[in-house]
Amino acid sequence: MELFKPGKVYDFMRVRRFWITLSLSLAFASLISLFWPGPNYGTDFRGGTEIEVAFKKKIDSSAVRHAVVASGQFSEPDVIEVQDPSHPARFLIRVQEISTVDEQTKEALKKALCLGFEGAADDANCPVSARATEVKFSAGGDKLGVRYDVEPDLAKIKGQVTSIPGVKLRAGGSDNPQVVNPRDHRVEIQLQSKGDQLMDVLKQQLGPEVAPDSALRVEWVGPRAGKQLRDSARNSVALAIVFIMLYLAFRFDLRFAPGVVIACVHDALVVLGAFVLFKKEVTLSTIAAVLTIVGYSMNDTVVVYDRIRENLGKHRGKSFGDIINLSVSETLSRTILTSGATMLSVLAFFIWGTGVIKDFAFAMVVGIVAGTYSSIYVAAPLTEWIDRRMSRGGGTTAVKKRLRAAKA
CATH class of the missing domain: 3.30.70.3400 (Alpha-Beta Plaits)
Incomplete structure (x- = not known):
């Protein structure tokens, strides 16, 4: 399906300075916004x-x-x-x-549960049936795993726990505390969570x-887990971009790789900047959306690059800028149809979705727009600039010289 007249060539390179300036401004503003006022991290990252x-x-x-x-x-x-x-x-x-349980409360609970108590067996406060030999706290502090040497007295244990100020058992049933392993005399105690x-x-x-x-x-989410998730999310985006650069350098030419990498970084920054601007939460779902956008942008750029490489061999008399105009014009219908179909899909989730789905769709909408124009006005012009800088003599670009050498 062709949306534009076949053979029509649009001069995209003529207005590249405007779009490059706009892209640099957006990327720089987004980068600044990540430090001030900073992203609104969700519980996944902040704890x-x-x-x-x-x-x-x-x-x-x-x-x-x-x-x-x-x-x-x-x-x-x-x-x-x-x-x-x-x-x-x-x-x-x-x-x-x-x-709900800080270190001071943990020590008080251990003492109340008679952990390590060595008094008389008939001690009223610490009878053998309520004398813990092991106490473990869950990461969130809302659950205790307690072990005894003999069959535990649950009523006595309940009284021991509730004797600590500020500690309450979770409501919702009479089986709290409860024996979870009769053979080992293990008891689970559920406390009120935050x-x-x-x-x-x-x-x-x-x-x-x-x-x-x-x-x-x-x-x-605990603060340590939140920091680990935040570091892992940052590393995953960085690794994805590095491997994309290696793939493009292997498939095309080293001069093509920086363009698509800068375009992918640009798209990721624009999406994160939009999240800061609209005060939306940055969660693991947001990082998943950014990785999706990076892959989408790379795919769109590879299609343009593939046509540029093909036309470099066909039209040896044209300048690299003219080759870019021709290649982008020939793939423009495909780009609009692909981006339009994807946009319609995510717009439905953005309009009628809720919660995490709505934020994911918002990231995709911004990313599709940024990724589509960055393939044309960021990746391709940057490749032309790098090629022009690396060209050595005769008005023949370095990419053309390499293609001719490969065919010779």
Whole structure:
């Protein structure tokens, strides 16, 4: 399918300075925005506790934020409204607190559970049936694994745990604590998590007629895990770009590789800059979208490069700039059709999607636009500039000289 008249050649290179200046400005502004004001990292990268709730009545984000702060149990929360027609009062609430059990509370719990106690067997506070020989805390601090030498007294153990100020058992059943391994006398004790406490705060501050009965979703990530995820995400994008450069240098010519790499970096920066500008969360899904965009941009650029290489052999009398104009004009219909079809697909998710899907689609929409024009106005002009700089004599470009040598 041809959208443009066959044989028509458009002078893209004539306006390359404007587009290159615009691209450099966008990339530079995006790079600055990553340091100030900085990206809005999600729980995946920053660490913290995040709950997603749907209130029973319409409420604004400021009222939710005030309710959390007024409790005095949490730092200033991030409250984000989620657009969802089925839940008109749906919010994401994120706090920096992760565990309900700090080091001081852990030591108090160990002491209350009589860990390492060597007193008399008939001691009322630490009978043998409630004398722990091993206590392990989960990463989030909301679960304890306790081991005993004899059959444990669950009622006594429950009293030991609840005797610590600020420690509460998770509600929802009578089997807490419970024996999870009768043979080894292992007991599991579930404590209230920060998510549970956050739900209690909403019910106390807003009332049961407004606050939801339960959360739609509860997640937490520790600060160390968040840093590891952030480093891994950065490394994955960098490695993808490096291997793309090696692939292009092997398939085409070393002069072609920098153009597509700069185009891919440009597209990734523009997407991240758009996330900072619109104050959207940068999560693992965002990194997945950036990697998708890098691959999409490279694919589009390779199609243009392939046609440039083909036309370099056909039209030996033309300058490299004329070859680029001809090649881009010949692939323009394909580029618009491919980008248009992809754009229609992601626009549906962007318009009607919610939550993570909507943000992923937003990244794809921005990336498709940036990737399409960067193939024409970033990668190709940069390749022409590099070739011109490396050319040595006679007005014949270095790429043409290499092609002639290969055919000789």
